[in-house]
Amino acid sequence: MLALLCGAAFTACNDAVSARSGASPAFHGVDITGAEYARTLSLTDQYGQARTLADFKGKVTLVFFGFTQCPDVCPATMAELAQIKAKLGADGNRVQGVFVTLDPERDTTEMLKAYMAGFDPSFIALRGTPEQTAATAKEFKVFYAKVPGKSPGTYSLDHTAGSYVFDTHGKVRLFVRYGSGPEALTADLKALLAGD
16 A cells, blocks of 8 residues: 555656646756756765765766665666766766765665765765755655564665756756666756756
């Protein structure tokens, strides 16, 4: 039942984004240029440094919310971005991956360092208190909820599986649904890099 509810929440969120913004034919992702959300982000990275969206100006930045114990969506998203970044060659240096943990209780800074290193050493992982995490997720309209595990004290997380893409000026431009494919994301990143 929970899975059905979560699936409905994801669909409703995506439909609402599409209805408000209207997808631009220039992009494969949902064009949310000018959105009144996903405008602020202020958390600490895996090295203990305070970070905001302003730190990534000059780069096309992809922000994804997840957790390190995620079995499929999270590692697949980060691995896909790392592959795209590498294939872009010199332009890949102008692409920034940002992973925001929704599980600060288990995702320590050391764990986040190791997790990011497994994808691309330039990727940044952000972490906050549970309260900061909730506020950031609300700012980005990201859904997440604990799902009890099979043994006492264990849990997983259901969460929004899309990514937000910011242009080189630090403005949110796209919402990219999970499973859109590397070709579509590559084309969108190239378009944003060319529009700088």
